[in-house]
Amino acid sequence: MPFNRNLSRRDFIKLAGAGLGGLALRPFDRILKPLPQFPAGQTLGRVSVFPYYYSTELKASPHAFAATIRNLGEDEVVIWNREVIGSTTNFSLTNQTWVETPEGYVFKPHLQLVKNEPNVPLTSLPEGKSGFWAEVTVPYVDLVMDNPPPRSPSYKYVIDLGQTPRLYYKQIVWIDQVKTGDGGRILYRFNEDPGHGYGYGDILWGDGSAFRPLTEADTSPLSPDVDPAEKLIEVNLTYQTMSAFEAGREVYFCRVSTGIGDYATPKGDQYVHWKIYSINMSSSSTASGSGYDTSGVSWPSFINGQGVAFHAAFWHNYFGQARSHGCINMLPEDAQWVFRWTAPHVSMEQSEIRMTWPNVGTKVTVMERLY
Numbered sequence: 001m002p003f004n005r006n007l008s009r010r011d012f013i014k015l016a017g018a019g020l021g022g023l024a025l026r027p028f029d030r031i032l033k034p035l036p037q038f039p040a041g042q043t044l045g046r047v048s049v050f051p052y053y054y055s056t057e058l059k060a061s062p063h064a065f066a067a068t069i070r071n072l073g074e075d076e077v078v079i080w081n082r083e084v085i086g087s088t089t090n091f092s093l094t095n096q097t098w099v100e101t102p103e104g105y106v107f108k109p110h111l112q113l114v115k116n117e118p119n120v121p122l123t124s125l126p127e128g129k130s131g132f133w134a135e136v137t138v139p140y141v142d143l144v145m146d147n148p149p150p151r152s153p154s155y156k157y158v159i160d161l162g163q164t165p166r167l168y169y170k171q172i173v174w175i176d177q178v179k180t181g182d183g184g185r186i187l188y189r190f191n192e193d194p195g196h197g198y199g200y201g202d203i204l205w206g207d208g209s210a211f212r213p214l215t216e217a218d219t220s221p222l223s224p225d226v227d228p229a230e231k232l233i234e235v236n237l238t239y240q241t242m243s244a245f246e247a248g249r250e251v252y253f254c255r256v257s258t259g260i261g262d263y264a265t266p267k268g269d270q271y272v273h274w275k276i277y278s279i280n281m282s283s284s285s286t287a288s289g290s291g292y293d294t295s296g297v298s299w300p301s302f303i304n305g306q307g308v309a310f311h312a313a314f315w316h317n318y319f320g321q322a323r324s325h326g327c328i329n330m331l332p333e334d335a336q337w338v339f340r341w342t343a344p345h346v347s348m349e350q351s352e353i354r355m356t357w358p359n360v361g362t363k364v365t366v367m368e369r370l371y
Contacts, residue, residue, distance in 0.1 A: 032144045032187065033164075035207050038116040041079035045099055045111035046139045046169065047072045048315055062086025062098035062105040069104045075166070077116075077139045083108060094240070094320045109318040113331075114139040114169040121186040121208030124178050131176035131196070133277045133351060134188065134211035135218075135298070140166045141210035146189060151200035152280070154293040165204060168314045170332035171296035172278035173197070175211065192280060192295050199280035199295055214277065216348055222341040223251070231342070233364045235328060237265065240320045242310075242328070244341060252341070254334040255319040258366075259326035265308060266326075267367060271360035272342045274302040274309075276352035281311070283325060292325065299335035301342055303364045310338045 038044065047056045058078075059066040063086050072078070078101045086098040088107065097108040117137040126132060143165040150156040150165075158165050167173065167190070174196035177189035186208040192199030223231070223246060230247040237258055244252040258265040279300050282293040300311040306326070313329035323329065330338070339346070343361035344353045355361060 032181075032205060032207065033142045034185070035118060035138055035141065035210060036077075038077050038139055039079050041081075042115075043080040044114045044116060044139060045078050045080040045101070045106065046114045047074060047076045047078075047106075047110060048112035048168075048317065049110040056106065056110045058101070058104045058106055059098075060104055062100070064089045064107075066105070072106065075140055077114070078103070078106065078111070080111070080113065095318060109316060109321075111317055112139075112169060112314055113317065117212075118209040119212050121188065121211070122178055122213065123180065123186060125176075126213075131174055131191070133172055133214045133348075134175050135214060136167050136169055136171045136173075136210055136296075137212045138169065138210045140168050141206045142166055143190065143204040143206045146203040146205055147201075151202050152192075152293055152295065153282070154295070155202050155204075167206065167210070167296055170298060170312060170314055172214070172298040173211075173296045174278070175213075178208065190296075197276070197278050197280050197295065202295075214348065218336070219277075219340060219346065219348055221345045222337065224345075228343045228362065231362050233338070233342070233362060235265070235364065235366045237267070237322070237366065237368045239369070240322060242330070242334070242338075244338070252337060254330065256334075257313065257316070257319050257321055257323040257329035259308075259324050260322040263325045264322075265324070265328060265366055266304060266306060268365070270303040270308070270364045270366065271357075272301050272303055272344070272362045272364065273355045273357070273360045274300075274353070275339060275342075275344065275346045276300060277346070279311075281327075298332060299339040301335075301339050311335050 049056060056072045058069040058072055060069055062084050081100045083097050084100055085096060087096055095109055098105045099108050099111055150159050155165050173190045175188045176191040179187050181187055187205045188208040188211055190204045193201050226246050232245045234243045240256055242254050242256050243250050278296050278298050280295045281297045298312040300309040302309040308326050310328045310330060312332035312335040346353050
């Protein structure tokens with residue numbers, strides 16, 4: 001998960017040492033940075049691959065051996081002009097696509113496709129509601145912690161490095177408070193308590209204009225008149241694709257990233273049984289040093305008792321290549337489509353449904369094909 005160095009070590013020590021008392025002396029709107037001036041483009045790309053593991057280079061042409069114009073920084077946002085086919089040094093990758101920018105070319109899997117669509121924020125919670133689910137509609141938004149010290153491993157790691165916690169485009173979070181800062185800026189409070197997203201209980205504030213409240217149109221069922229028994233999803237591990245069928249007719253297709261190595265996605269017939277608009281996904285470190293902790297993972301549809309789910313991924317764009325810890329990573333719009341199309345349906349009032357066998361939802365077949 002990418003992070004950005006915005007707070008100095010000295011600033012962090014002051015903030016963490018002061019605790020809530022320090023925040024009372026320095027109102028949130030004075031600590032919290034306004035939304036950045038992102039590049040002016042209809043479609044943008046955010047550097048999403050953690051640069052400690054990969055170098056995200058801007059090239060003179062769409063080829064790995066082309067001259068490097070410069071290295072892109074963490075979370076840097078570029079204008080996404082068009083996609084072109086090029087080449088990399090790893091010929092096993094099925095994705096050899098590059099993004100043309102005004103400056104040069106960037107390997108597509110290293111960029112998250114984003115837009116910059118700020119909103120007019122609500123000035124208060126909807127009447128009679130304890131909160132609402134909201135989607136990030138800008139490349140990223142900086143956060144300030146309400147209840148330090150951080151509880152989740154990822155936020156602790158970020159803040160211990162003197163960096164600023166962030167949410168990214170298409171993440172969905174639970175907003176439980178709205179306030180107006182001294183400068184008139186409206187702030188939203190993101191609360192990842194165990195009852196909303198099953199997080200660690202971290203509470204953070206962000207610029208309200210970065211978030212769009214979910215509506216019924218975002219969650220209404222797709223093909224509700226089709227017999228649920230006639231709906232089927234096939235995930236092809238060989239080709240890293242997903243196809244959805246209604247009575248044997250393919251109605252949706254997309255590329256995915258399934259599990260790899262020791263974390264291979266289980267094969268066989270499985271069934272959607274648990275859905276929630278957003279969830280914290282985490283796994284403790286293993287002997288191989290592998291572990292993760294990610295808040296606000298949107299549109300998860302769980303298909304077995306081993307924690308495997310379809311869900312959106314904002315931290316890479318390697319779709320078409322096995323990459324995950326067992327889940328089926330998808331573009332946010334693809335994960336949202338699966339969430340809306342599969343049974344059981346989750347209404348805005350519910351926000352979550354769990355079913356137990358034999359009362360399960362849409363069938364999912366995970367298979368390999370060598371032809």
